[in-house]
Amino acid sequence: MSVEATAPGKMILFGEHSVVYRGPAIVLAIDRRARVVASKREDKRVYIDAEDLGFSGYFEENEYYALSGKAWRGRNLSALNVASKKVMEHLGVEGGVNLVVRSMIPMAVGLGSSAAVCVATTAAVGELFNGNLTKKEIAELSFEGEKIIHGTPSGVDNNVATFGGIMKYERGQPFESFKLEQQLPFVIGNTRRKRSTKNLVDEVRFLKEKNPEIVDGIIDSIGKISKIGLDALFKRNLEKIGDLMNINHGLLSALGVSTPELDELVYAARREGALGAKLTGAGGGGCMIAIAKDENLSKIEKGIMRNKGQSIRVNLSDEGVTTRRINSGDS
Ligand code: PMV
Numbered sequence: 001m002s003v004e005a006t007a008p009g010k011m012i013l014f015g016e017h018s019v020v021y022r023g024p025a026i027v028l029a030i031d032r033r034a035r036v037v038a039s040k041r042e043d044k045r046v047y048i049d050a051e052d053l054g055f056s057g058y059f060e061e062n063e064y065y066a067l068s069g070k071a072w073r074g075r076n077l078s079a080l081n082v083a084s085k086k087v088m089e090h091l092g093v094e095g096g097v098n099l100v101v102r103s104m105i106p107m108a109v110g111l112g113s114s115a116a117v118c119v120a121t122t123a124a125v126g127e128l129f130n131g132n133l134t135k136k137e138i139a140e141l142s143f144e145g146e147k148i149i150h151g152t153p154s155g156v157d158n159n160v161a162t163f164g165g166i167m168k169y170e171r172g173q174p175f176e177s178f179k180l181e182q183q184l185p186f187v188i189g190n191t192r193r194k195r196s197t198k199n200l201v202d203e204v205r206f207l208k209e210k211n212p213e214i215v216d217g218i219i220d221s222i223g224k225i226s227k228i229g230l231d232a233l234f235k236r237n238l239e240k241i242g243d244l245m246n247i248n249h250g251l252l253s254a255l256g257v258s259t260p261e262l263d264e265l266v267y268a269a270r271r272e273g274a275l276g277a278k279l280t281g282a283g284g285g286g287c288m289i290a291i292a293k294d295e296n297l298s299k300i301e302k303g304i305m306r307n308k309g310q311s312i313r314v315n316l317s318d319e320g321v322t323t324r325r326i327n328s329g330d331s
Pocket of ligand 1: 012015016017018110111112153197201281283
């Protein structure tokens, strides 16, 4: 018997970087998912087959042994080793697992791929050992794995990957999660440039320390955008959402986290009729998002591709983590 679990990626609509200090971020689950199939082993190793990401290997006593791909990839995979071990510890079982990881979420570009993989691993291993984990437990245990990759992440990615839908996150406050009333027409543009969230957060902190009188005001303004933006989202006021996205992008540029490639995709999307466009996530590369009337979405996608971006059409998704038992013979 094995267990398949899936979890969604995400995009940040408003509030990245300011959320590190104060004010909410608004985050949306998307219909690009990561999938993990877990099965039990006789020994205590954690085997990870992540062949479509280009690497596979196993952990024994927390030491990584590469089977294919570079040995340093163990750093990416150690989150899954830790998440699996935390689940077993939580359930009071000892054992080993095989994990087959497949993901439709591009890596390291701000779309929550590592959180989705961690959440799916946690849920799959939990179900494999009949743990009946609640969603809250899945989010918390997977966070232990994510910390290995991101140091001190805000915790929004693992929560949105677990619960799906729309999430409002503010430091020191409980998460608020909402179901979607209707779809919203978004396009993602990927610059394909990978970046480190941690480095970008450090750069903003440094700018803030040098110029608190200006940067504090920018952070407050972004926080206000998130609050007004959530209301516009519930009212499905696309024009308002678009205006707020444009302003949010300008403020993120002022914080120094946009790049020429991101700006090109943002302006291309606006030229092709987007109501609003902004970078999403930490910036420094990664992705931008645009909102538009349905009839303009194809033009925007072409504009993104003409400007060397990868265009990804997404739907928002209410579906958080899912698990399914697979008996041998099933697929
Ligand atoms: O690019 P991502 O998805 O890692 O987003 C980072 C969002 C920040 O606000 C910059 C950092 C955080 O932990 O909230």
